[in-house]
Amino acid sequence: MPQSIPATLIPGDGIGLEIIDATLAVLRALGAPFEWDVQVSGMEGVKAAGDPLPAQTIDSIRRTRLALKGPLETPSGGGYRSSNVRLREEFKLYANLRPARTLIPGGRFDKIDLVVVRENLEGLYIGHEHYIQIDDDPHAVAMATGVNTRQGSRRLLEFAFEHAVATGRKKVSIVHKANIMKALTGIFLETGLELYERKYKGRFILDTVIIDACAMKLVLNPWQFDVLVTTNLFGDILSDLVAGLVGGLGMTPGANIGANAAIFEAVHGSAPDIAGKGVANPIALMLAAAMMLEHCHLPHMAARLRTAIDLTLNVDQVSTGDLGGQSSTAEFTRNVVGRIGNA
Ligand code: NAI
Secondary structure, three states, X not given: OOOOEEEEEEOOOOOHHHHHHHHHHHHHHHOOOEEEEEOOOHHHHHHHHOOOOOHHHHHHHHHHOEEEEOOOOOOOOOOOOOHHHHHHHHOOOOEEEEEEEXXXXXXXXXXXXXXXXXXXXXXXXXXXXXEEEEOOEEEEEEEEEEEOOHHHHHHHHHHHHHHHHHOOOOEEEEEXXXXXXXXXXXXXXXXXXXXXXXXXXXXXXXXXXEHHHHHHHHHHOHHHOXXXXXXXXXXXXXXXXXXXXXXXXXXXEEEEEOOOOEEEEEOOOOOOOOOOOOOOOOHHHHHHHHHHHHHOOOHHHHHHHHHHHHHHHHOOOOOEHHHOOOEOHHHHHHHHHHHHHHO
């Protein structure tokens, strides 16, 4: 039995509790040795502690350096700043790794196996925004500042290139908009090309593609891509696009990795439209847990979990409504747990 691993657990908002319960059930069935410290954030943090990111939650992750997190609600327009963005900043989680793999063969896009590596701390996400008042309109002009640094770009690109080499990927595409945002995304492109020439040439093919063309190419022929590495906002949008290629947001996990901590989550949000109905697809968070197991050097457990999900979907034909199935979150989870038990 592996030694116990302290980890922070943030159930989150909306469907968070439902998919966290489901994921804990499969981790228990695997005998995963996580010792959970349960904490709140997002809207639950506001309700319980008057703060969308309570100090206790930060302290817990500082101690464990490892977290599994449900989605956190962020109000649009006004209201508090995203707790997700604040967590990434607090723990300098500069790399966001978002793999998308076909789990159910025979769909509109078959045999997809892509990874989006997104810069997680810079760009237009830094939140330096303001309005300028003209006459009696306080919101007459809206402004945002984006910041990308050479050092921030390099560390993310290096992470992506190392990931490509370690996982035997053949091609990395740098996605940018340096034709228009010549400085803001030009620095990312330039740094990537320089790093490749200096350190990675010949270890994989490097390709560059402009974001708008990339979106079109991903829909026409996604198989031409392998690893996509890009700046914060483009990565956010592209990872949802790529999720759509493999059956939707219920299928794609994400890892936020930094030097001092790693936080694992689903790519999707709190899905308020289906929260509390017991119908959410827990696969994305289960796959995030699989990434967490690999991060903790427990790849055999991650492999058992992936196999159990595969057998549930493709042999037992059990799936939730977003995938065209009829099962509830709990029924799907019971099946995965059963498959783990029988393996
Ligand atoms: P969303 O990802 O929550 O939902 C988009 C659509 O996908 C909805 O129709 C939803 O029902 C569906 N969906 C998402 N996950 C699903 C699942 N597991 N099973 C079945 N269907 C699923 O995006 P939305 O509605 O734009 O955002 C809702 C809230 O989530 C916002 O407050 C947003 O800020 C937050 N959010 C949080 C994220 C995080 O914590 N990492 C990421 C994205 C959004």
